Amino acid sequence: MLYREAGQFKTTYASDMAVFRLREDRIGLAVIIAAAYAAAFLGSDFLLQAVLIPFLVFSLAAIGLNILTGYAGQLSLGTGAFMGVGAYACYKLMTAFPEVNVIVWVLVSGFFSAAVGALFGLPSLRIKGFYLAVATLAAQFFLQWCFIRVPWLVNYNVSGALDAPLRTLFGIPVVGATATPQTRYLVVLTLVIALTWLASNLVRGRIGRMWIAVRDMDLAAELMGIRLLQTKLLAFAVSSYYCGVAGALMVFLWYGGAEYDVFNINQSFFILFMVIIGGLGSLVGSFFGAALIFIMPIALGVVLPVVLSPFGLSVGAETIEHLRFMIVGALIILFLIVEPHGLARLWQIGKQKLLVWPFPY
Amino acid sequence: MSFRRVSLGLAIAAMIGGSPLPAAAQDSIYIPLFTYRTGPFAGSGMHIADGMHDYLEMLNQRDGGIGGVKLVIEECETGYDTKKGVECYEAVKGKNPVIVNPWSTGITLPLIPRAAVDKIPILSMAYGLSASARGDIFPWVFNPPSTYWDGMSMIIKYIGQKEGGLDKLKGKKIGFLHLDASFGKEPIPLLEELSKELGFEVKLYPVAAQDMQNQSSQWLSVRRDRPDYMIMWGWGSMNGGAIKEAVRSGYPMDKFLSVWWPGEDDAKSGGAGAKGFKMLNWHGVGTSYPALQDIVKNVVDKGLSKASKDKVGELLYNRGVYNSLLIAEAIANAQKLTGKKVVTGEDVRRGLETIKLDQARLKALGLEGFTDPIALSCSDHNGHRPAFMQEWDGTKWVKISDPIEPMGDRVRAQLDAAAKDYAEKNAGWPKRTEPCDKAS
Numbered sequence: 001m002l003y004r005e006a007g008q009f010k011t012t013y014a015s016d017m018a019v020f021r022l023r024e025d026r027i028g029l030a031v032i033i034a035a036a037y038a039a040a041f042l043g044s045d046f047l048l049q050a051v052l053i054p055f056l057v058f059s060l061a062a063i064g065l066n067i068l069t070g071y072a073g074q075l076s077l078g079t080g081a082f083m084g085v086g087a088y089a090c091y092k093l094m095t096a097f098p099e100v101n102v103i104v105w106v107l108v109s110g111f112f113s114a115a116v117g118a119l120f121g122l123p124s125l126r127i128k129g130f131y132l133a134v135a136t137l138a139a140q141f142f143l144q145w146c147f148i149r150v151p152w153l154v155n156y157n158v159s160g161a162l163d164a165p166l167r168t169l170f171g172i173p174v175v176g177a178t179a180t181p182q183t184r185y186l187v188v189l190t191l192v193i194a195l196t197w198l199a200s201n202l203v204r205g206r207i208g209r210m211w212i213a214v215r216d217m218d219l220a221a222e223l224m225g226i227r228l229l230q231t232k233l234l235a236f237a238v239s240s241y242y243c244g245v246a247g248a249l250m251v252f253l254w255y256g257g258a259e260y261d262v263f264n265i266n267q268s269f270f271i272l273f274m275v276i277i278g279g280l281g282s283l284v285g286s287f288f289g290a291a292l293i294f295i296m297p298i299a300l301g302v303v304l305p306v307v308l309s310p311f312g313l314s315v316g317a318e319t320i321e322h323l324r325f326m327i328v329g330a331l332i333i334l335f336l337i338v339e340p341h342g343l344a345r346l347w348q349i350g351k352q353k354l355l356v357w358p359f360p361y
Numbered sequence: 362m363s364f365r366r367v368s369l370g371l372a373i374a375a376m377i378g379g380s381p382l383p384a385a386a387q388d389s390i391y392i393p394l395f396t397y398r399t400g401p402f403a404g405s406g407m408h409i410a411d412g413m414h415d416y417l418e419m420l421n422q423r424d425g426g427i428g429g430v431k432l433v434i435e436e437c438e439t440g441y442d443t444k445k446g447v448e449c450y451e452a453v454k455g456k457n458p459v460i461v462n463p464w465s466t467g468i469t470l471p472l473i474p475r476a477a478v479d480k481i482p483i484l485s486m487a488y489g490l491s492a493s494a495r496g497d498i499f500p501w502v503f504n505p506p507s508t509y510w511d512g513m514s515m516i517i518k519y520i521g522q523k524e525g526g527l528d529k530l531k532g533k534k535i536g537f538l539h540l541d542a543s544f545g546k547e548p549i550p551l552l553e554e555l556s557k558e559l560g561f562e563v564k565l566y567p568v569a570a571q572d573m574q575n576q577s578s579q580w581l582s583v584r585r586d587r588p589d590y591m592i593m594w595g596w597g598s599m600n601g602g603a604i605k606e607a608v609r610s611g612y613p614m615d616k617f618l619s620v621w622w623p624g625e626d627d628a629k630s631g632g633a634g635a636k637g638f639k640m641l642n643w644h645g646v647g648t649s650y651p652a653l654q655d656i657v658k659n660v661v662d663k664g665l666s667k668a669s670k671d672k673v674g675e676l677l678y679n680r681g682v683y684n685s686l687l688i689a690e691a692i693a694n695a696q697k698l699t700g701k702k703v704v705t706g707e708d709v710r711r712g713l714e715t716i717k718l719d720q721a722r723l724k725a726l727g728l729e730g731f732t733d734p735i736a737l738s739c740s741d742h743n744g745h746r747p748a749f750m751q752e753w754d755g756t757k758w759v760k761i762s763d764p765i766e767p768m769g770d771r772v773r774a775q776l777d778a779a780a781k782d783y784a785e786k787n788a789g790w791p792k793r794t795e796p797c798d799k800a801s
Contacts, residue, residue, distance in 0.1 A: 046451045157782065
């Protein structure tokens with residue numbers, strides 16, 4: 001009853017082509033964004049710092065990989081390393097030019113990641129699928145090797161780790177230990193919303209159509225006049241840009257300091273799972289995937305003791321950890337059996353059902 | 362669909378709950394323990410976790426806590442993963458923890474800048490950032506009883522003794538097998554400096570975290586280079602792997618030395634051939650100490666421990682006990698300093714700075730002879746205590762040397778440089794404002 005198309009007439013091409021054609025969708029989005037901003041003032045520090053900030057960071061990284069894998073059809077296992085490039089570039093820029101605003105450097109660091117990503121995307125013209133995945137695996141290992149072996153990247157820091165110096169925005173600390181979770185969250189939220197908006201326009205426009213054409217049938221796309229190399233490299237560059245920004249946000253606005261090891265191969269898999277479970281070729285799916293893979297285990301850690309204690313079962317921290325692995329693993333398999341196109345497809349089905357509810361004729 | 366709804370519902374319910382764990386009562390002291398009983402480092406991590414937990418639980422059972430205040434001990438599983446460690450930190454932060462033990466260099470590093478802001482002291486016992494031994498720059502971080510640089514200088518000193526003087530090291534070849542992470546790389550500058558000075562040659566064999574169990578390529582190089590001595594800087598499954606490989610490649614075990622992390626299980630994995638393997642240590646093994654007897658009686662026999670009885674008193678178990686001994690001592694000091702029963706993180710920071718475990722105090726705690734005396738101060742958060750060398754005799758560790766003093770002046774130089782470097786890189790690193798207590 002509440003969610004229906006009837007009575008909403010599109011009188012211009014612009015309104016017919018809009019991302020959110022239904023008034024209900026626009027209201028829903030406004031409510032979600034308003035709620036997200038309200039969470040900064042209502043949520044506890046734990047909710048902001050340990051749940052929402054990482055969720056947004058992973059969503060951004062998942063969008064990055066989704067652009068490459070979901071829209072352009074190129075498989076990559078180097079996401080963690082590209083995030084690392086962003087983080088190390090941001091660190092070098094921040095320390096070399098401390099007077100420039102840190103937000104600028106977070107956004108600029110993505111370009112370094114984009115350049116490295118495009119470089120490692122070069123083989124994509126000749127190799128495809130699993131073979132390309134292995135080529136990007138080389139990027140993962142090579143870049144990680146660089147992070148350990150090149151002390152210049154960490155300004156010859158003895159501990160070999162990145163640490164976040166104090167940086168402010170309008171006089172309020174955003175990076176460094178004194179930055180409150182509220183400030184960090186607001187900055188991350190704003191950047192993620194802006195970059196998601198940019199991505200949604202990118203994938204709907206000329207460039208996105210080129211990517212989709214290449215993904216669906218690259219030979220046909222070439223015959224239609226799409227230059228494969230440029231298109232694929234652009235996909236690698238844009239994807240790595242998003243991953244790089246996510247990496248910089250991860251180290252400086254979430255962890256506040258990190259070793260090279262956080263950019264390991266597990267991180268790449270983690271993001272790949274988010275993309276596959278959330279839904280390939282869907283921006284909202286990136287958010288769903290990040291929520292399932294990242295927030296669900298935390299929620300389980302909170303819920304399981306509460307659920308089990310009435311039965312007189314007190315479980316230790318490590319048992320919870322094992323249970324988390326089992327439950328999340330089982331859920332992943334289940335979701336993929338129920339809906340191989342990911343959570344985004346489930347969301348879409350749900351919306352279609354709601355459009356005709358309560359009279360599904 | 363229904364599954365997603367249920368899971369979403371659970372997630373939302375958890376979100377609304379806000380702080381995820383029930384808050385500690387007002388009349389108790391909350392001590393979170395970051396543990397890893399899962400993951401690739403669990404083989405080392407679970408013994409440490411058991412030791413830490415059991416000593417504190419013993420105080421609860423035997424004395425009703427510390428100074429009459431019950432201790433609330435809660436474990437948070439990190440899996441040695443920085444991401445989960447930071448999540449654990451956020452989860453416990455709201456419950457007024459008096460101290461945090463990250464038990465991973467990777468988790469310690471992001472927590473160091475936060476400690477001063479959140480007013481929670483960090484105890485990173487003989488790991489973490491070595492430079493944090495400088496209490497004037499890192500008032501909230503403690504890493505007793507020795508830094509990794511102390512450890513390296515002790516090993517070189519021991520080798521020198523065996524050869525009949527440090528000058529005899531000239532022309533020798535020393536291999537350094539290390540975990541390829543900040544932890545394993547930290548002693549390299551000191552090792553290289555010493556090699557220049559004393560004239561020995563250093564060969565580096567880095568082991569990446571994902572290759573910990575398969576070190577064949579490193580040991581192939583060892584066989585080719587034939588170093589006169591091998592020094593190991595490993596953790597978790599890397600230690601067992603290295604000992605196994607050393608035995609297999611026929612490396613003379615009495616020339617294979619390690620920093621303080623390998624446990625019994627690691628040595629046992631080398632079989633009979635591991636006899637003669639040496640490592641640094643600073644505390645006793647076994648359960649002959651009265652306090653450990655109390656643990657067996659009050660905790661293990663009552664079924665309150667996760668450790669099986671035969672693991673109690675093993676090296677890493679006792680290392681966990683040592684860690685908890687420092688926590689308990691810091692809390693007791695804090696109670697004395699403030700006159701309060703229920704102390705806070707700020708009080709315990711002062712308690713840590715006034716730690717003074719002399720022979721009499723150790724005896725009173727039922728740990729006479731367990732470890733050398735140690736005293737911390739405002740400026741020295743480490744103590745730079747000597748350690749001794751122990752040898753694996755095929756079934757147990759045997760102490761084989763007197764305490765070896767670290768090369769103080771050289772370690773000091775490294776420390777000062779590193780601390781200055783850290784403060785400079787972190788522009789706006791706060792000057793110490795915390796006042797200094799006289800030892801209680």
